[in-house]
Each structure stands twice: as C-alpha cells, then as structure tokens.
Amino acid sequence: MKLLFSAVGLLFAGLICTAQVDRRWKIHDVDRPVPAVTSPGTPSTQETPGKPPSDAVVLFDGKDASQWVQMDGSALKWKVDNGALEVVPTSGDIRTRSAFGDCQLHVEFQ
DSSP: OHHHHHHHHHHHHHHHHHTTOOTTSOTTOTTSOOOOOOOOOOOOOSSSOOOOOTTOOOSOOSSOOTTEEETTSOOOOSEEETTEEEOOTTOOOEEESSOOOSOOOOOOOO
16 A cells, blocks of 8 residues: 555656646757847836836726726726825725736835
8 A cells, every 4th residue: 555655656746847847848958939028127217207127017007997806806996096096985905807926016106
C-alpha cells in the first residue's frame, strides 16, 4: 500500500513540475516568440497628467467608471463628480468588472 501511495505521489509531483512548461520551445530557444514591446508611462506634472504604460489597464480616468460594478455585479451606484469616483451613501462596496491576479498597481487618491 505504501508503494502505491509513493508511486501516485511521484506521478502527481511530476505533473505539477511540468504543468507550467511549454514543450514547444527549448530553454533559450532563439525561435521562441518575443513578448510584445510596451512603452513605459510618463510622469505627471502639476499642469498635465502622465500617460500610463501601453499595456496598462486603466480602471478610472476621472471620467469613465465603466470598469466598476457593485459587488453583486449590478450597475455601479457610485457617482463621478469633479474627476473623482465618490461613494453614494448606503450604495455598498464595488469591484472591478475584470478579475486580476498578480499585478503592479498604481493608485492616486486624495
């Protein structure tokens, strides 16, 4: 019985170790596709806002709150006022329409 559990454990460990490996390419293969080139963002000044990196997902730009919904997925009840997203009393929490995993986050608030 121990031998069976050991064999199953080794098989499972082998599957986990190879789960993220793309077998189409060898390590350091010169024919491997190159990631898309992204342009970096620009810094903000007092006069003008900076630009986000080309691969950024902008969740709120001071005007458009379409990337946000209530926690239950219904339409957003919060309001956009004077470039800010403001909570409406008793409207509840909000979330983004999209789900995100690991990310680099840039937040500006007042």
